[in-house]
């Protein structure tokens with residue numbers, strides 16, 4: 001039996017309210033800045049600012065009436 005371990009990465013969008021550092025570019029996020037939290041297969045949390053999550057494919061832009069809106073849950 002060769003059962004492959006299923007990798008599930010939980011992804012949720014958050015707003016920075018304290019000191020949050022991006023695990024991608026090591027930048028401290030500003031208060032109120034949006035970021036995304038990824039739980040990897042080991043249950044470790046990783047935080048990415050919007051530009052890092054965009055470059056990693058964790059987020060995407062979508063167009064709304066008001067302009068560009070970042071979505072952390074791109075449709076697949």
Ligand SMILES: [Zn+2]
Pocket residue numbers: 022023024025026027048049050051052053
């Ligand atoms: Zn970053």
